[in-house]
Amino acid sequence: QDVQMEDYEALESIGSGSFGMIRKVRRKADGQILARKEIDFRKMTSKEKEQLVSEVNILKDLKHPNIVEFLERVIDREHSFIYIIMEYCEGGDLATVIKRHRERSVPIPEDFVWRVMAQLVSALDECHCGLVLDEETQKMIPRHILHRDLKPDNVFLDAKKNVKLGDFGLSRSLTDPKLNFAKTYVGTPYYMSPELLSESLYDSKSDIWSLGCVVYEMCALLPPFLADTQSELTAKIKYGMVSRIPNRYSEELNQVVKAMLQVDPRRRPTTTELLTVPKLQLFAKQQE
Numbered sequence: 618q619d620v621q622m623e624d625y626e627a628l629e630s631i632g633s634g635s636f637g638m639i640r641k642v643r644r645k646a647d648g649q650i651l652a653r654k655e656i657d658f659r660k661m662t663s664k665e666k667e668q669l670v671s672e673v674n675i676l677k678d679l680k681h682p683n684i685v686e687f688l689e690r691v692i693d694r695e696h697s698f699i700y701i702i703m704e705y706c707e708g709g710d711l712a713t714v715i716k717r718h719r720e721r722s723v724p725i726p727e728d729f730v731w732r733v734m735a736q737l738v739s740a741l742d743e744c745h746c747g748l749v750l751d752e753e754t755q756k757m758i759p760r761h762i763l764h765r766d767l768k769p770d771n772v773f774l775d776a777k778k779n780v781k782l783g784d785f786g787l788s789r790s791l792t793d794p795k796l797n798f799a800k801t802y803v804g805t806p807y808y809m810s811p812e813l814l815s816e817s818l819y820d821s822k823s824d825i826w827s828l829g830c831v832v833y834e835m836c837a838l839l840p841p842f843l844a845d846t847q848s849e850l851t852a853k854i855k856y857g858m859v860s861r862i863p864n865r866y867s868e869e870l871n872q873v874v875k876a877m878l879q880v881d882p883r884r885r886p887t888t889t890e891l892l893t894v895p896k897l898q899l900f901a902k903q904q905e
């Protein structure tokens with residue numbers, strides 16, 4: 618039957634961002650703890666609304682152990698809110714984990730870096746090359762879904778420290794995609810790929826660049842490119858000069874990070890190629 622608002626008991630707020638607030642909720646039927654994204658659609662343009670619908674439809678049929686599970690969408694017409702019910706990730710977001718390690722000057726163990734990378738490569742592989750049945754042709758075709766907003770704030774950890782990639786471009790559809798530096802100072806521009814900054818086409822290799830930035834930041838506890846102004850940051854990203862991740866990390870890990878941070882998207886590996894890296898195969902298997 619139709620899902621109603623009152624089927625969930627609202628608990629504390631657990632996150633916020635450009636897309637709206639995320640609240641911890643308890644499903645009354647079985648006491649299950651879930652996360653509910655609360656989006657006020659009064660503030661949305663009609664274009665954003667249709668983008669939200671298409672992003673939710675993408676999420677709905679993306680079932681993967683490393684992608685945050687979408688359960689339900691509830692429309693509260695009375696308060697003009699859309700609620701998106703998703704799985705609860707007890708470990709919170711990766712940005713907070715990195716921030717905690719940086720504040721305490723405690724490096725993130727290399728095995729954890731490999732595990733997070735392996736699971737994010739697996740999630741991106743499902744998005745980029747996962748096969749889905751095409752209604753018309755009744756043929757399996759690749760999804761070719763691009764995340765577009767991969768950053769530590771959008772990577773979550775569940776109770777078993779499994780990694781979950783956050784929602785797809787919802788934040789993009791809900792906020793002005795152009796970067797006004799002040800608003801995106803919280804992190805997005807650090808992960809913009811060179812091709813995106815030169816307004817050329819975004820494709821799956823741009824997600825690979827962002828993944829490289831996330832893995833780099835787990836090792837160095839700082840993003841690969843830092844600047845005080847957008848133009849300086851853009852110049853650094855396009856120039857693509859990156860210092861090696863700290864020496865405590867293996868050359869094998871350094872090579873993978875360097876490959877993902879190649880300025881020329883054609884020189885970056887695909888998820889398929891990354892899944893042939895022995896350490897990533899090992900860690901992707903382990904979570905199963």
Ligand SMILES: CNC(=O)c1c(C)[nH]c(/C=C2\C(=O)Nc3ccc(Cl)cc32)c1C
Nearest residue numbers: 631632652703704705706707709783784
């Ligand atoms: C301080 N907040 C947290 O520790 C935290 C916790 C315990 N969970 C979350 C976030 C999510 C969560 O628990 N489930 C989610 C589903 C989709 C998205 Cl985009 C985010 C979440 C956060 C940000």
